[in-house]
Amino acid sequence: MIIQEITDDFQQPLRDRRVLLSMELLAASTLESNDRARFVMAVSALEPLAQQAPLGDEVDRFVERALADLRADGALPLHLRASLEGRLRQLRTESVRQALSRLCAKWFPGDRTARDTIDHVYALRSEILHEGRVSDLDTLLGVETLKVRQYLRRIYEQEFARAFRVGTTV
Template sequence: MPNNHLSKTRYEIADKPKLRPYGSKVDIILGGNNQFGFDGESCLILGNELIVRLIPRQNKKFEFQKFTAYLEGFATASEAEEAGLKFAMSVLWAAVSLRCPLRLEYHTPLPCVVYDRTPHGGIVMSSDSTFSFTSGASLVVEVLEQSFTSNIPINNKRLLVSMELFAAARLEATERARFVGLVSALEPLAEQKKFEYPDLKQIVKDTLNKVQNSLDLPDDIKRSLEGSIRNLTRESVSHAIKRLITTHLTEDKIALEILEEAYTIRSKILHEGAFYPDLQDKSYKIEDVIRRLYSAIVGYELRFPAITYTNND
């Protein structure tokens, strides 16, 4: 039985652009294996009425595949922006869930761009337009549909940045760059708590006074020390990440060990230029911890399950 509401919405979007003059676009870079399974131009329908056109962009010099997703037909620019943000978040979740290397490509404050669809402002889709849709992309569409129609908060900027770093890390050319990118993806999620202990506040205040009243310390050293001393009232990033892991992965006792080892290795790579011959295996372990963390945060199971490690691994 035809969906009359969907038909009406699609007709308005295609043939009456002035009723829905705004669109939103998201540029996507995929790894070379095209794990999303889209072949040429494709058309998706999400949330019963949202039309998304996926248009490949040709670039012979670029080793990865590029697509632009056009979200069609919104009455206001704010609606278009909201849909674009949610679609970007959904694409990132699909990359995490399906273990697909992916990068959002943008040079604007947001990963989506709102545009004018009217004849003088942009591209208008005809109601006669046809697009191919490959069967291999069905799982991707299912994951996109699930997350796009969910209550995943699009205003969670920390989660968006974290998932961006994580998905893009797998596109890095070297194992060290990939490992550093994966571990760094945890930091945006680490909300540092402020310590509210009266004794600590007094210690910090007294220490600041000593530094400021010092006659031997140069002014630039004083300013540097003052910043470090004030930060003593907040927990460290590493401690905040540990708290994050123990909060969301309460039953996983090995995850914290993997995390601590990963942070030690990252520090040695960044500060000493260290090289580890088994870095690929360590990348897989921290990647699985982070994927399970995202799954716990968004409330959906991974379609490609992560490995839960034991002390024997």
């Protein structure tokens, strides 16, 4: 059975390098030394899958107006203006969090729990990265990591159009 699984896997074409990176990050998460690092790495495996879509012509026009206003403002130091310009340009596309929410409709049609869970774990990851910890100290990161792994597994099964035979573990 193991040889057949390996043979089947090598016969699968890699359609998207983002999926491979996601799988590598998820695999790397298992090597982390504590629950917090495992969780952050597992949730980070979602990011390569979140292809950010443009927000459209109206947003582009708004950004162009804001950029013109910024360039016309001589009071701001050059280094600050350059930083703000880069951040304004990013407004043309949806955020990673928005992209994940949108893609949940594709990955998990009709499953509102999946979208809510992925949004929740992404928010927890942001808390950890920006605050150093989650605000709710009763959060069990091992349990949250398992949820992420299970959703990623479902995504990978869709990407490879096959069911995996071995379950997930934390």
